[in-house]
Amino acid sequence: MTLNNKIKNSLLTAHQNEELEAIEKWKKQLHENADELVAHLESSKITEQLRGYQTVDSAAAWDKVSSRIPELSVPDSAKVLRPKFINVIWKIAAVMILVVGAYIGFKQLDTTSTVFESQLVEVITMNDGSNITLDEGTKLVQLADRAYNLEGRAYFRVAKDPKHPFTVKTLHGQLTVLGTEFNIWTTDQSTHVAVTEGTVRFVWLDKEYILTRGDVLVSNSKGANITHIDKMGYDSWKDKSLKFKDDNLHFVLQNIAVFYKVDLVFSDESEFDSCKINSIFREETIDQVLKELNVLAGLDYDFDGQTITAKSFNCN
Amino acid sequence: MDAILFKAIFKEHYQPLSNMAFRILNDFAKAEDVVQDVFVKVWYDDISFDDHTKTLGYLYTMVKNRSYEIIRLESKEKNIVQNASYINKLPSVEIDEIEKWSLLNSVYAHIRQMPPKTAEVFTEAKINGLSYAQIAAKLDISLKTVEAHVTKAYKMLRKDLNEQKIKVFNT
Numbered sequence: 001m002t003l004n005n006k007i008k009n010s011l012l013t014a015h016q017n018e019e020l021e022a023i024e025k026w027k028k029q030l031h032e033n034a035d036e037l038v039a040h041l042e043s044s045k046i047t048e049q050l051r052g053y054q055t056v057d058s059a060a061a062w063d064k065v066s067s068r069i070p071e072l073s074v075p076d077s078a079k080v081l082r083p084k085f086i087n088v089i090w091k092i093a094a095v096m097i098l099v100v101g102a103y104i105g106f107k108q109l110d111t112t113s114t115v116f117e118s119q120l121v122e123v124i125t126m127n128d129g130s131n132i133t134l135d136e137g138t139k140l141v142q143l144a145d146r147a148y149n150l151e152g153r154a155y156f157r158v159a160k161d162p163k164h165p166f167t168v169k170t171l172h173g174q175l176t177v178l179g180t181e182f183n184i185w186t187t188d189q190s191t192h193v194a195v196t197e198g199t200v201r202f203v204w205l206d207k208e209y210i211l212t213r214g215d216v217l218v219s220n221s222k223g224a225n226i227t228h229i230d231k232m233g234y235d236s237w238k239d240k241s242l243k244f245k246d247d248n249l250h251f252v253l254q255n256i257a258v259f260y261k262v263d264l265v266f267s268d269e270s271e272f273d274s275c276k277i278n279s280i281f282r283e284e285t286i287d288q289v290l291k292e293l294n295v296l297a298g299l300d301y302d303f304d305g306q307t308i309t310a311k312s313f314n315c316n
Numbered sequence: 317m318d319a320i321l322f323k324a325i326f327k328e329h330y331q332p333l334s335n336m337a338f339r340i341l342n343d344f345a346k347a348e349d350v351v352q353d354v355f356v357k358v359w360y361d362d363i364s365f366d367d368h369t370k371t372l373g374y375l376y377t378m379v380k381n382r383s384y385e386i387i388r389l390e391s392k393e394k395n396i397v398q399n400a401s402y403i404n405k406l407p408s409v410e411i412d413e414i415e416k417w418s419l420l421n422s423v424y425a426h427i428r429q430m431p432p433k434t435a436e437v438f439t440e441a442k443i444n445g446l447s448y449a450q451i452a453a454k455l456d457i458s459l460k461t462v463e464a465h466v467t468k469a470y471k472m473l474r475k476d477l478n479e480q481k482i483k484v485f486n487t
Contacts, residue, residue, distance in 0.1 A: 041470075047443050049339070051444065052339075053335050053420070061334075061352055062327070072359075120362065123321075133366045244361075
């Protein structure tokens with residue numbers, strides 16, 4: 001191992017140690033927090049809000065809810081995922097892949113791999129607690145417990161597990177992390193990685209790169225390049241999608257206010273209205289959304305950047 | 317949203333959500349209907365956020381709003397004048413409140429695991445708001461005994477919450 005690589009490896013270990021220290025510190029704080037919580041209970045009257053508290057039959061309730069949602073009656077082991085679960089089809093796909101020849105870098109996949117394909121922005125939680133947000137039209141293949149292939153765009157929030165490195169393979173390089181947050185997107189010609197938190201080790205063409213917060217790596221058939229950006233705007237795509245179906249305007253506005261983190265005021269004591277809004281708002285700013293509502297529901301409003309004031313509306 | 321995540325959220329929050337709705341609606345059957353409806357809607361509308369607390373906030377907000385909506389519609393029918401304090405400002409549920417309901421839910425569960433007399437004294441003192449003297453009279457025990465039970469209850473709560481929190485963290 002070269003000296004550079006030795007240094008990089010020890011840096012990674014130092015980071016590991018930092019992370020482990022941070023976890024110990026947080027555990028200790030939680031310990032103190034529980035004491036604080038009880039002290040708070042003792043000195044306040046919060047527990048009086050337990051008056052009338054009852055145990056409800058959550059199991060019976062779950063039966064009722066899952067009887068209204070067919071997909072939930074499938075056993076967990078089948079790993080049903082909205083919108084698509086492809087497993088059997090993989091055999092055919094594997095043949096196609098060999099024929100097309102575009103996936104030379106990938107391992108031969110066996111039929112027990114799980115494939116996730118997203119049509120909309122979709123968040124998946126894995127068994128290890130990691131959280132992956134897939135953009136539209138992204139394909140994620142799970143090879144093993146913390147090992148994936150990615151084509152498309154995804155934001156990863158990896159659960160810390162120093163004993164089990166988490167890997168993601170792309171056409172132009174593979175990355176390994178212990179527990180961190182990062183954005184990857186791939187095209188046929190390149191892979192981009194932007195790190196939000198933690199440390200990422202990226203390997204491509206026999207070279208190893210260590211990335212930390214704010215680093216962006218771009219790799220293509222020739223090699224890889226790292227730059228640094230100050231503002232992590234790379235992951236703004238994952239949140240910007242709101243869907244409404246036959247919803248009234250009050251409901252829509254309340255959702256928008258929560259989503260864009262603004263305040264909402266109705267300037268008259270309007271009742272819940274009889275509008276029917278059917279729209280999907282994707283990748284839009286709040287100004288664009290409000291303007292659309294003006295068109296859809298005749299919404300007359302003021303917005304000063306922090307507060308929406310809904311003045312009147314007119315649905316017919 | 318992932319089906320497994322959906323079920324996990326349901327299991328953890330169905331009870332506190334139902335009790336929160338109950339405080340507004342005063343009717344458990346209605347409260348549970350509201351919560352179940354909201355969960356079904358969240359599933360079909362594909363609501364989920366990368367930030368888990370945002371998802372929970374959304375859930376609690378919807379349950380609260382729907383509960384108020386029902387009250388308003390019902391009181392309109394009965395021609396009752398409403399206290400309009402909540403109408404103009406969006407009642408969105410902050411993380412503090414979600415944590416409060418989760419905490420209350422935990423406390424409730426832990427009380428039921430306490431020895432009966434301790435649980436009884438604690439309930440009378442800290443939930444029903446009786447004074448120690450009143451409790452002593454009601455249960456025919458000494459004041460000192462009442463105090464001892466309350467202290468013991470808090471000690472048990474502290475221990476349980478400590479363990480619970482750290483267990484949650486490790487998953």
